[in-house]
Amino acid sequence: QVQLVESGGGLVQAGASLRLSCVGSGVTLSRNAMGWFRQAPGKEREFVATISWSGGVSYHADSVKGRATISRDNAKNTVYLQMNSLKPEDTAVYYCAARSGTTTSRVPENYDYWGQGTQVTVSS
Numbered sequence: 001q002v003q004l005v006e007s008g009g010g011l012v013q014a015g016a017s018l019r020l021s022c023v024g025s026g027v028t029l030s031r032n033a034m035g036w037f038r039q040a041p042g043k044e045r046e047f048v049a050t051i052s053w054s055g056g057v058s059y060h061a062d063s064v065k066g067r068a069t070i071s072r073d074n075a076k077n078t079v080y081l082q083m084n085s086l087k088p089e090d091t092a093v094y095y096c097a098a099r100s101g102t103t104t105s106r107v108p109e110n111y112d113y114w115g116q117g118t119q120v121t122v123s124s
Helices: none
Strands: 003-007 010-013 019-025 031-040 046-051 058-060 067-073 078-083 092-099 118-123
Touching: 003 092, 019 031, 019 092, 019 118, 031 067, 031 078, 046 067, 046 078, 058 067, 078 092
Parallel strands: 010 118
Antiparallel strands: 003 019, 019 078, 031 046, 031 092, 046 058, 067 078, 092 118
């Protein structure tokens, strides 16, 4: 059974940093492109970042570009999202997702597996 488990969220002040992690089990993530998405209360789930199976290609949403970096360690079956200079508008539940293809995607519907999410709350 495929399972993705996120960790690393929390309550921080504006300007702080967090590193979110997503560990896979029941699946070899090196065969999958991965993505991070987030959903704030009352809003739709939105794209944050995506990375190819090898880590050679990645894209970040304009809202986090320059402040967030997606990376992966296939030996550890883990994907990371480093977020710096956090803002109150970054407050959301952050989800990692895996898709069966090896190429990146910004579209949630293109992902096959999802974690349960980790809460990030940024206070002003």
